[in-house]
Amino acid sequence: MLTSHPTGLVRAAALPSGRIRSVAGTVGVLVAAVLLAVSHIYVTIPLVPAVAGEYATTVAAAGWIGSGFGFAFAVGNLVFPTVSDFVDPRRVMALGLLAVAGTGVVAGLAPNLTILIAARAVQGFVAPAVPPVALAYLPRVVPDRFRAMALAVLSSCFLLSGILGQAWSLSIGAAFGWRWSLGGLVPLLVVVAALVMMLPAASRPAAPGSFRTVLGTLAGMLRKPQMLAAYTGAVAFLLTFVGMYVALQASSAELGAADPVTGLLLRLPGLPGIVVGLFGGLFIGRWGPHRTGAGAFLVAAAGLGIEAAGGPLWLVLTGSAVFVAGLAVAVPAAVTLVGIASGPARGAGMAGYAFLVGAGASLGPLLAGALTGAGFAVTCGVLAVILLVPAAAFGASRRASA
Template sequence: MNTPVKPLAPHYSLTTLILFWCSLIVVSALYLTIPLFTLFEDVFQISSSTAAWAGSAFSFAFAGGGLLFGGLSDRYGRKKMMILGLSLLTLSTPLIGTVQEFHWLIVLRVIQGLAASMFPPAVLAYALEMFPANKRVTILGFISSAFLMASIVGQIYSSTVVLNLSWNDVFYILGGVYLVSLMMLTTCIPRDVVQKQGGNALSPLRRIGGIFKKQSLPYFFIISSTLFIALVGFFSTLGSFLSSDQFGLNHQEILWVRAAGIIGMFISPFDGKLVQKYGVKNVLCCGLIMAGIGLGLVGISGNLILLTLMSIIFTGGIAMALPALLSLIGSLAGELRASALSFHMFMLFIGASLGPILSIYLIDSEGHRFTFEALAGILLLSTLVPLFIPLERKDTAVTVK
């Protein structure tokens, strides 16, 4: 039987701020290398497809680690797992700046990805268990905003540092940021109640099989993957598209176009109100359609202003869909919530791993416009998943509490 957990009312605002910030900087590590791909090609004398592994190596490690560490947070506690992940990031991140050979960069990115994977499943489960029921969709919106904003903030951060310092300093400075954030997390958020689990340390992995016995739940993991295939694929394509002969933008100008996407992501914290008014499945479908249309219009736009506006619509749609998807998975999973959220993160970042690989392949073979349209098509096809899956009334009610 679960031990009742007291609400966080006295610490709600501060805890929300810290969880948002830590989620932002942890997941930003995935996107740091996207603007650095061409630089790595020159520094390490490698091909563009090889350079893309600086991102994909992190993503695959992040996805695989999340399956293990999300379940272990059931056994050892959410806060402890978050602290351990940030501690390892603090140690491993500065080491990346010291490498002289690309294969060592890949090794350290894998280690960094494993360390980072300890955080998201734990922070999601912490939010669902420690926040009052009427605030859960809202806190999921803030955490989802952090995950999404990381896709742009990470790129802006690394681009800015490279413009003024060097690529090595990207990792040195971030290591210091992780250290300060670790101290904030350790001292300022309440400790969660550890649920005593039977079995050994690997028992949580065995429970993952149980989520596939939950009616309708496994189908929503398809959306988990396609969301980040499209998101990371979009940003991997955008830089080379804007620097091509059609637009001819320089590094600083591309940075501003990337940054514009943050505007669309501000919808995420308000997802709770949208869910309460229109229903979780409707909000999810609307977000996917909005993102697919925005991304599709990016591919056919020859005007920079229109392209920027469509990228905002695209990121806004992703920001609308992700909190609704998280809330839906959490409510459908019931007692297997932590395992389901871990598998959701696994599928999310499998998508993030495949995004740059797929986009670079399509750019080389078919061009930028076809790549944007293909990614949009993947998103729109995923809209069919919730349309044909009935939800029980009690599932929807739990979601919108």
Template sequence: MLLVASILVVGQMYIVMPLYGAMASDFAVTTSAAAWTSTAFGIAYAIGFLFAGPMSDRYGPRRMMVSGLLATAVLTGLVAMAQGLVSATVLRSLQGAAAATFAPAAFSYVAMRVRPGHRVFVLSCVTSSMLASAVLMQLAAQQVVSALGWEAAFAACAPALGIVALGTHFLLRPTPGSGGTSLLSALARMPRLYCQRRLLVLYLATMTLLGSFVGVFTAIAIGGVSNDPHSLLVLRVAGLPAMLAVPFLVAFLQRFSAIDRAAAGFLVAAGAAVMASLFDGQLSHQALALFLLAGALAVSAPALVERIGQAAPAERGAATALYAFSMFLGGSLGGQAVSAFAAGGIAPALMWIGAALLLGFVLVNLSRRL
């Protein structure tokens, strides 16, 4: 249930990307104007994390996941009924706020209810599903929009989210909340987590992780292969097998500490990005490099969650909420930053992505000394 929910919920960030053209035509606006439906979701999604973490601590992760999934299901269905750009943008922002309740609660649930021996495997599965949703939901939306229109993509997701909410309620175990701590008090303590030097550098490393991941898709889209549908498809899906395979390597990965796994993942991903830039124009070689990059990031992401949870065990929900906030903030900034370099081709953009990942490697190692 956690994996399916991860794909459906986090995938709502990406599902709209193939729909811009159809929405622009239907609403009689430009494609860039239609992209505001993505921006509105992203802003609300990032802000929502700041509230979702303390609420997960207060009310319990399972209750937060169930209520958040139900709210997301209703709002997703309403997006499909939007009659104009303004209403679609407002509904997407509300959808983003509701969807933000899932990730912090899911990470807290795993920490509370999964035995330590299985925890790395489950975290790897959840984070890999969240990363894989970028590919899966875009591909699914592209197929739906060509046959049934943009509304069908949201209309199909709404009942699916409702079913997952019911499954989450009946299949996941109850999780207690702290109860007594008010939401405002919990929010007031969150800046203190950012002021802890060890957590701060880990959050900064988290920003480089998703920023680089989103940056790769940005570079692929506008870096010189977008006019070749076959090449675009190959590069987009190149990392998917690696993301799905990483959880099955947990028996090996658990031999190493979370901090070692995170550092190694950043270093391999940085090398893969540089390798991909050197193979500009060689599709098979670039696809292999992006396969390695995606797999390495799928190793680092759960390791960072685990390390952050270890650093703030008493405020795990708030700490993981800031992790999720940092990830999405990095993703938003990464796409914009890479677009400035991608105009000159995919190679220079990938070089800058490699530099960002190397910075993440340095930050992770710096956290050892703090």
């Protein structure tokens, strides 16, 4: 995944009591919860032109329905993992899903852009009550022999939601209008919130830390080259992922995808790349997180380079698949590096990582919007250069730790 916050992993021989007792059932509910929460980062990417048209404003102004969500999402990633150390994480996740549903209704009914942006910002703040808390909760209730695979599956949701969120908007928005894309997920959010409360109970961390403690610990960690490398990658992940898809949406007509069906087809090549991320653990076990991370970022940059080069549509789509595959492998490498650098303060390290991932998600639409006039190729080229920074940082941190 892009985030986690296990302040204390409890080894379990079997799932504690709960109405949903199987590992598959537990992971399935958490996957649904994370997909529903995180997809709201991406759900507005195809909607910006329609929103701008309805409110008679610029595309740049309407783009804040995504960036406002992203900034608030970053802050929420610092708050809710700490809250879940003191409150039942199932309750935190369930209330988070209900809050996302409620703000979705407000956003769908917004009479003007100001209220829409405000509703999206509140939604962005409450959405992190699900993904980082789910990744902290899962290791406490899943037996050891299933834990690595369960975490890998849950981690894949953070990029998969990017494809599914846009697919939802493209299909529902085309059929019923953009407002239904924001409010139409409410029934699913309510159902999954109820299922979350049926999950097994989890024991709490031995020594939960306060919000102030998290911030103080983070300040000390920033002196470590390994942590700086991982945090550089954290900013780059969704900055480039969201930025590329925003640019893709803006250039859809140029690429021959003016209607929703072909627009959806442009996004499908990302799915095989996300599957590659499930094997990230094998790459890390063989080459270590530094080499794996550096190589994965270079692969992602190369994919953007292929997209920037243009040419036949199939070549652009191939570049998209390579880009997503690189990011999908870089994510577990960065998470592993955070765990190594954090030591016993893993929770604080992961909270900072999650905050920066959210910050990157907010910066992606702004950067892509600023580069819109330059064209899709230039935007992909700039994003490729950005990915070279974490690639170099991962390589340098390996030398520093040798």
